Amino acid sequence: METTVEAVRGRERLRVVEGDLTREAVDAIVNAANPSLLGGGGVDGAIHRAAGPELLAECRTLGGCQTGEARITRGYRLPARHVIHTVGPVWRGGERGEDGLLAACYRNSLALAKEHGLKTIAFPSISTGVYGFPMDRAARIAVRECRAFLTREPGFEEVRLVCFGAAALAVHQEALREVRRDSGAG
Numbered sequence: 001m002e003t004t005v006e007a008v009r010g011r012e013r014l015r016v017v018e019g020d021l022t023r024e025a026v027d028a029i030v031n032a033a034n035p036s037l038l039g040g041g042g043v044d045g046a047i048h049r050a051a052g053p054e055l056l057a058e059c060r061t062l063g064g065c066q067t068g069e070a071r072i073t074r075g076y077r078l079p080a081r082h083v084i085h086t087v088g089p090v091w092r093g094g095e096r097g098e099d100g101l102l103a104a105c106y107r108n109s110l111a112l113a114k115e116h117g118l119k120t121i122a123f124p125s126i127s128t129g130v131y132g133f134p135m136d137r138a139a140r141i142a143v144r145e146c147r148a149f150l151t152r153e154p155g156f157e158e159v160r161l162v163c164f165g166a167a168a169l170a171v172h173q174e175a176l177r178e179v180r181r182d183s184g185a186g
């Protein structure tokens with residue numbers, strides 16, 4: 001499997017990988033959920049299927065989640081110990097605050113992971129399926145937010161951006177190159 005590794009402060013802590021998020025053995029995987037937190041299609045459906053019905057039962061106790069915010073549950077039958085549920089913006093052309101809301105999903109998910117003492121996290125490409133956010137634009141936001149977090153948090157071990165298929169992987173690798181170039185990191 002092809003992997004692009006980004007060094008942040010001398011350690012390889014941001015990784016873009018191709019794969020199925022539900023197979024990631026990390027402290028937390030992030031779910032691209034909807035405001036009800038009661039399941040759906042796409043990666044949300046896959047996570048609930050793999051975690052088992054206990055996940056839905058815990059989600060029912062949370063009372064939903066607004067766009068850009070994040071909530072944490074256990075991972076149940078997943079290899080990941082926790083699931084961080086966040087709600088990405090629906091793409092409405094880009095003039096309705098979509099970029100800021102998507103950035104907030106990454107920031108709030110990472111902040112919640114840190115708050116709970118977690119050290120490794122894996123994200124899907126939030127909002128780029130059913131919600132229609134252009135993946136190249138979403139990938140640049142994801143890379144930027146994750147790099148900024150890792151720079152601020154030297155104790156956090158690893159952030160993985162898990163791409164579903166080769167096309168998604170290529171888009172994320174390009175975003176990594178672009179963000180590095182723009183930040184003067186070479």
Ligand code: AR6
Binds near residue numbers: 020032124126128133
């Ligand atoms: N592993 C990694 N990535 C995946 C997987 C997987 N197993 N399955 C899909 N993807 P989406 P959204 C990718 O639609 O756009 C749900 O119904 C997929 O290719 O899952 O945020 C929720 O309940 C895409 O790039 O999430 C909401 O109603 C990315 O994950 C709504 O969909 C996100 O696609 C949220 O829409």
